[in-house]
Amino acid sequence: MPPDVIAADTAPATLLKAPTGIDGFDNITLGGLPAGRPSLVCGAAGCGKTLFAMTFLVNGANRYGEPGVFMSFEERAEDLAANVASLGYDLDGLVADGKLAIDHVHVERSEIEESGEYDLEGLFVRLGFAADSIGAKRVVLDTIETLFSGFTDPMLLRAELRRLFGWIKERGLTAVITGERGEGQLTRQGLEEYVSDCVVLLDNRVADQITTRRLRVVKYRGSAHGTNEYPFLIDGDGISVLPVTSSGLNRPASSEVVSSGVPGLDAMLRSGGLYRGSSILLSGVAGTGKTTIASHFADAACRRGERCLFFVFEESAQEICRNAESVGLDLPGWVKAGLLRFEAARPSLYGLEMHLARMHRDLDRFQPDVVVMDPISAFRGPDTEVHATLLRMMDLLKSRGITGLFTSLRNDGALQEGGDQGLSSLMDAWIRLQDLEADGERNRTLYLIKARGMSHSNQVREYRITDAGVELIEPYVGPEGVLTGSARLSQAAREQAAMTRRHQEAQRRRRELARKRDALERRMQEMRAALEAEEDEANLLLTQDDVHEAVLADDRTAVASLRGAAE
Amino acid sequence: MTGLEPLPERAPGGDPDPGHYHLRLYVAGQTSKSLKALANLKRFCEEHLAGRYEIEVIDLLENPRLAAGDQVLAIPTLVRKLPAPLKRIIGDLSNTEKVLVGLDIRPRAAPV
Structure with a gap:
């Protein structure tokens, strides 16, 4: 459980607690309901009071060896059994095993005439008898x-109620008393x-046609x-309470x-990848391949032997799988x-809180190393609420060291833009996918807006x-700027020709x-x-x-000599 | 409501056993309320149903399992088993008028 719940094992020894076995509730209350005392569970109609109470009993009987009595003032035993059968609770079996007693108390004003003083000793007798019998x-x-x-009267x-609760305490019974929510007070009768x-x-x-169940220990x-x-x-698994708060x-x-x-x-990042446990935002307009990149991300995690939980809010798991297959991912x-596990649900299925709660539960069950949420922009609601929800979601992931990839559809509308930026400051890395439209074609480009704690390409x-997945192409950066698509190709061809000419x-x-x-x-x-x-x-000539x-x-x-001789 | 009940009851002309009352009084121990209720009941029956009633006293402290059967919550509870329909009166039966209405007792010399 997350650290926001005050550590469950530090429950004071002075007050004994009876665990309810309800996921999360025992954490919030540091062990369960006060043992040997009555507790009040109140709420409006349809809040799950009866289910809460029944879960408390069934878990007590099945898990903690504490048989229980269900005294119903509203539903008959058969109806109760039928209502909880869908949760896998076998009330009849428990009754047969002597672990559970159900007493339906039928009170009909029209059948009762009052004459003089009375008390509710009969209720005590019945409760006492049922409790003693098991x-x-x-x-x-x-x-x-x-x-x-x-x-x-x-x-x-x-x-009499005061006496009854006193009696319950005296007998050391851990009791759950349900009460209907009243005006201005917690229960109708106070x-x-x-x-x-x-x-x-x-x-x-x-709120906004979406129901969220909430529980509070008053x-x-x-x-x-x-x-x-x-x-x-x-x-289908009964009640689970989800202690999610900002950690x-x-x-x-x-x-x-x-x-x-x-x-x-990866090559754009000096460290060759993203930090484990970081949150990564992948934003881009429609058709830029957010889900495809997210699929790569999930695939890479599984390749490393890690567990990946993939939350999808706009597609079904089958669609994601099929689409991923087209880029060579199995x-x-x-x-x-x-x-790998997919959890697909429409954002409108529950409220934001409930999504958070559900994810919380899924995280607990699957224990993933990597989580993908595709896309977070699917959540609609007041900006502040969406923001708070996502913040808590990220906190939740981070507190567990889970690497999270969030995709976001960035419209050009101001709301989403704002949503992006609000979140982006919380993200460790932000990858922006963009469409470049030029020369009658659309090309996809990607850049890293930020990657905290690592130097990265600008x-x-x-x-x-492609069939083999997402491929980054060596960038063309020349005197004519950054070119993409066929412009890049033709520029490259032109340069090739020029080079050949120069060579010749x-x-x-x-x-x-x-x-x-x-x-x-x-x-x-x-x-x-x-x-x-x-x-x-x-x-x-000289010679x-x-x-x-x-x-x-x-x-x-x-x-x-001739002349000399002659002289 | 008790005021309405008598009509259909009286309708079946013959009244197979018009007068016989089977009454069951639930008590829990010999409390003052219980004793008072029993005393009131006996007095009342003697006055209005002499000779055509039987009273069964059930002490829930001795037989707690019987409480659920008649949906007893309040003590004392008087249950009219017969004649049908089943009726319940709770309290020490100190309000005679209410008991009369509650048990839907027809004086022997009733209309007819």
Whole structure:
């Protein structure tokens, strides 16, 4: 049970309690009704008083070994048995086993003439006899106020009732006395004056054509108790009271990361997924694939071997399964494996409180690790109430460390927008799905508005829903902005072409350069060859000059010597 | 209401056993109210039904299981078993007029 209920095991030892076995009620009252004392259960017609009382007895007999007497002032034993048979209560069997005694007290004013003084000793005798015959520890008087229509002297009746309740206490019987809600007071005849130990008020309010049952412990002498109005359910499993209130902001924060089920989305988060136990809002207009992404989320949880509870408010479980199959998810398989459970109910079926209460019960029973609610925008009602309900729902999940995915249909209407924002501040992560309409087509994009406690991509990513699931596409972010769909494709094609062109141009230039280099090198070779030829020529001439010089010098020497000899 | 009852009762002309009264008085112990009721009843019967009545006193403290049978709540309760229909009068029967009406007693020398 959530921590908002004052820890049940700290019930004071001084006051013994008789557990009712009604889910939740024993938590609120820290153990049940005061043992050995009368308690008053009051409420208007159709509030479930008789059922409450009967459940108290049947559970007493079946679970706690405390036989009980049901003294009915209204319904006959046969009718009572028939009424509760649908809940699986076998009254006849219990009576046969000596665990239950039913005494129908028929009071008909017209059949009784009063003459002189009397008392209600007969009632005491009957009750005492029935209690003794089975060793009863519990007693129900339903509805003792009927006596007031049967006898003329209310003063005497009051005195007798006071005596009766005293007598019940004396005998140590745990009693439930039911009373019809009266004007300005809890019961028509003011029974609360006499039964002062414990008063439980049942209520059945209709708001906007939706009925919500509520229960409140008005007083409980000598014991702490939950003081709020708690919604309660009457269904095939009997009564369950749901202690749902806003819990304190005191809960563990897990840093474990779980996958969202969409790899591309995980990749947008630095940690590679979302924190366990966080609340995630997935908002988007119609047809953006909220439920599909939610299905992925559920599928991923089941893949990890976790339990997932999927609340659907607009579709049936079968529809979700079929639709998920089209993107390659086998949800029915997980249902069969016991890891996935769908709870489908129209939002208008109950009031907000009751939805909350029902979910509370479902959470208790299924003990999921992951919860999907699709969509929360289906809840209609005054904004503040819807907000409060969802807040409590999230608190409930968070207090148990359950990862919650809430989808929300965001209209462009102000109400929903406001609802979104009101909630968004409570959410740990917010994924926005959007439709981009351009060039005659509609493309889906997704972006992370926030993800508390982890850095995340700021990109708007396009995604497609394919046979293999939701796929995020590498974003096109270029000089022309972010493009999606065929615009992205054509831009990509254009770029491809441009690149090819650029590539070819470069090649051509490269070839040209090589050609030029070849030509130049060839010319350089020719010139070098010419130079060499000229050098050879020059060298030859120089050599010839040298020889000529030498010859001349020789000649001159020879001439001179000739001349010298002659002188 | 008792004022209306007599008509159909008297109608069956013969009155098979017109005068016989089977009365049952439920008490719980010898309380003053019970004793008073019994005394009142006896006196009353002697006055109006002499010789054609029988009184059965049931003490619920001794036979508690009998209380449910006649839907007894108040003590003392006088039940007229016969003649039909069944009638109940609660209290110590100190108001003779009410008892007369309640038991729907026809004086022997009634109309006819």
